[in-house]
Amino acid sequence: MSNGYGHFIKGEAIEGKSGRHQDVFNPSTGEISGRVALANASELDQAVASARAALPAWASMNPQRRARVLFKFKQLVESRADDLAQLLSAEHGKVLADAHGDIQRGLDVIEFACGIPHLLKGEYTQGAGPGIDVYSMRQPVGVVAGITPFNFPAMIPMWMFGVAIATGCTFILKPSEKDPGVPLLLAELMTQAGAPAGVLNVINGDKQVVDAIVSHPLIRAVSFVGSSDIAHYVYRGCAESGKRVQAMGGAKNHGIILPDADLDQAVKDIAGAAYGSAGERCMALSAVVAVGDQTANRFIEAMREELSNLRVGISTDPQADYGPVISAVHKERVENYIAMGAAEGADLICDGRGFSLQGYENGFYIGPTLFDHVRPEMQSYQDEIFGPVLQVLREDDPEQAIRLASDHQYGNGVALFTRDGGAARDFAQRVNVGMVGINVPIPVPVAYHSFGGWKRSAFGDTNQHGMEGVRFYTQTKTVTQRWPDGPTGQAAFNIPLMD
Numbered sequence: 001m002s003n004g005y006g007h008f009i010k011g012e013a014i015e016g017k018s019g020r021h022q023d024v025f026n027p028s029t030g031e032i033s034g035r036v037a038l039a040n041a042s043e044l045d046q047a048v049a050s051a052r053a054a055l056p057a058w059a060s061m062n063p064q065r066r067a068r069v070l071f072k073f074k075q076l077v078e079s080r081a082d083d084l085a086q087l088l089s090a091e092h093g094k095v096l097a098d099a100h101g102d103i104q105r106g107l108d109v110i111e112f113a114c115g116i117p118h119l120l121k122g123e124y125t126q127g128a129g130p131g132i133d134v135y136s137m138r139q140p141v142g143v144v145a146g147i148t149p150f151n152f153p154a155m156i157p158m159w160m161f162g163v164a165i166a167t168g169c170t171f172i173l174k175p176s177e178k179d180p181g182v183p184l185l186l187a188e189l190m191t192q193a194g195a196p197a198g199v200l201n202v203i204n205g206d207k208q209v210v211d212a213i214v215s216h217p218l219i220r221a222v223s224f225v226g227s228s229d230i231a232h233y234v235y236r237g238c239a240e241s242g243k244r245v246q247a248m249g250g251a252k253n254h255g256i257i258l259p260d261a262d263l264d265q266a267v268k269d270i271a272g273a274a275y276g277s278a279g280e281r282c283m284a285l286s287a288v289v290a291v292g293d294q295t296a297n298r299f300i301e302a303m304r305e306e307l308s309n310l311r312v313g314i315s316t317d318p319q320a321d322y323g324p325v326i327s328a329v330h331k332e333r334v335e336n337y338i339a340m341g342a343a344e345g346a347d348l349i350c351d352g353r354g355f356s357l358q359g360y361e362n363g364f365y366i367g368p369t370l371f372d373h374v375r376p377e378m379q380s381y382q383d384e385i386f387g388p389v390l391q392v393l394r395e396d397d398p399e400q401a402i403r404l405a406s407d408h409q410y411g412n413g414v415a416l417f418t419r420d421g422g423a424a425r426d427f428a429q430r431v432n433v434g435m436v437g438i439n440v441p442i443p444v445p446v447a448y449h450s451f452g453g454w455k456r457s458a459f460g461d462t463n464q465h466g467m468e469g470v471r472f473y474t475q476t477k478t479v480t481q482r483w484p485d486g487p488t489g490q491a492a493f494n495i496p497l498m499d
């Protein structure tokens, strides 16, 4: 059955009116499964009007009551987890177990946001001067928007709207046009949970509506997650129009294997982190730096063996380790990178091009691909590939391995595999990357810490969720108060001092 996706504004699903649409695919079969409306600026205006109308009552509601809506939302999502996972897996292509993980990592942030009464407590100083007390409070920024990528259609929207609406903001979500089904369903569930109409709106679309969001005078802040060039574009546009902005971008995450590492475990960990979700994770481990030729040789042999047992399948195949990539265009892009790596002189140990799944020949599949002897100057190493492709570099000196991760244009995640606590501690201190794993291949921080990379992996200076998320969606107001009860004082013409 084909789905027609519109928008969700003022508590209701509505049809798109712009006349522009885009097909939605089932990547496992390569068939069109639906059609999504692409909004124009006037449809965005409706969403903004809805969010503005809802703002005063929502922002002034006591935080405990807002938290109750989130508690209820969490229950509803849990009760619909199977439907959500089916839909997510059908439109994205990630396997069902991984789709459940996508939903659960989003719910972790909802759980964190349920603690909002505590998180919004301000600061107080009694007696900051004679008869003077000072207090500060965190107030919601206002109407805010989130623009999200295709690869986590449940988790990343929940990172954003969970925290934003908990703080008292009202929200406009612009999900990826490639898999819009889950975000729309989440908005419906939020309304069922008791969020008043207009607190959470979803507007589907492409560049046209992103540009309208970025320049909209009534949207106060924009959270973006996607590829780096677009992140930078959104960051610049929001700065130009005077908005608060956080814009997370792409990645090339290194796994560094020291000679003393538990190699058998490292191979298992890296296989999952490199190929899980067909490598379409911003925290995928896509480059390994093996320290010493012996480590590299053992790693390549063990990984080759691991890949011979790896199963690529349709997203609902419970035995599949990973499914298709998101689109035919993306499949071609990844395959072009494989060709580039080979042309640049890297050793192509396993070539995933031309992979075909019997019965699903039109699906967007790429087999697991492994390169050895990759060099830092290769373009295929410098760019993000975002597919099931692992590139292995060899270095004799651990310092040089750290330098590779530190000097790379991206700085999202990095993992070190070792048994040496001192080396690990020193590495964590010095490496120029935002999220570090020590024998942990995908170091995505838990919800009550913050998620964010460095360098071209993130523009702006606050991370997603955790206290940084709360800070992003709130502004601090500081009140200095005195209640004079003595004789009238003199006029003071100098800057007031507190003594």
Ligand code: NAD
Pocket: 147, 148, 149, 150, 151, 152, 174, 175, 176, 177, 205, 206, 207, 210, 211, 225, 226, 227, 228, 230, 231, 248, 249, 250, 251, 281, 282, 384, 386, 412, 453, 457
């Ligand atoms: P994308 O940049 O193509 O799209 C992200 C969003 O931007 C979508 O909502 C899309 O509609 C919009 N967009 C696309 N082209 C645009 C344009 N020209 N102008 C304005 N808006 C535009 O990213 P994607 O392919 O959906 O997602 C994959 C990328 O996201 C990868 O680079 C991945 O590393 C990155 N990502 C980063 C993080 C992180 O937290 N750092 C998390 C997940 C994904």
